[in-house]
Amino acid sequence: MNSIKKNISILTVDLEEWYHGAYPGFSPNGKFETIPTQLYKVVLNMLKLFAEHNSKSTFFVLGELAQKYPELIKEIHNQGHEIASHGFHHIQTNLLGAKGFRENVEKSIETIGSVINVKLKGFRAPNFSLNPHKTPWAFEILEELGFEYDSSVFPALMYYGGATRFSRFITDINGLEEYPPSCFNVFGTRISFAGGFYLRVLPKWLISKGIKKYCEMGYTPVLYIHPKDIDNETPSLPVDPISNFVHRGLCRKGFAKLEWVLKFSKIISIEEYRECRKET
DSSP, rough: OOOOOOSSEEEEEEEEETOOOOOOTTTTTTTTSOOOOHHHHHHHHHHHHHHTTOOOEEEEEEEHHHHHHHHHHHHHHTTTTTTEEEOOOOOOHHHHHHHHHHHHHHHHHHHHHHHOOOOEEEEGGGGGGGGGTOOOHHHHHHTTTTEEEOOOOOOOTTTTTTTTTSSSSSETTTEEEOOOOOOOETTTEOOOOOOOBHHHHEEEEEEEEHHHHHHHTOOEEEEOGGGGGGGGOOOOOOOOHHHHHHHHHTGGHHHHHHHHHHSEEEEEEEHHHHHHHHHH
16 A cells, blocks of 8 residues: 555556547558547647646557657646556557567667657557566566666457556565556446546546545545547547447547546556555
8 A cells, every 4th residue: 555645546548549449340551640639639639638737647658659740749748747658559468479579669768868858767568568477577678778667468358468467556576666557446347437438438426435445445546548539539440349349439528527526536557556646
């Protein structure tokens, strides 16, 4: 447990495009880069909302987007939000292997660092694709590359898999602090309420119950969101109807849901959380 004040939540943002995802039989493979993007507009609206509520978040940035939109990354950084790595390309860790994973992460460090000139302390794998049992080498590589924390282990059932036996709370893996997205434990079954698809489709009363439960137990919940989650113009993908619902279902309500979260709970970044913990 921690001694951070109650009703505080960590909010993280996966800075990626609307077509980044992992669905059965689907791969972007450069198919969507020519389609006009809403990313710049959506992120600026998000930053405005954060500023109105005096909230700071951790942005896990794809290196390829830092390369494409350096001014956007600078703006996020200049407004006081934490910048962390989401890898360079949006490729799941298990598909890269150890060598490919290291190269992908190293390229993200170099690219993002060239834009804002800061040491990146945190990492999140695309699609929460790190697992202490399936990809133990990934945590060793992150530590070797100088990262201090990770937020890549999903401790509940999810569309892409999940690590259902992993801790639901902020913990430690081989010297790295781990910040898993928060979830319920219902009769031994883990159910996420923490963000993305779940934030879009779950009712407010259920999300608020999850946040309150963590705070009552003395833990700080970890939430997450993607730009596409708050964009009412998120396009469809050439995938099956269920996958498309996971991809964009209720995105039209995402911005209002995010605004509600910012009003309901005091939002901080992982960086702020770590600083607060040092002071207690």
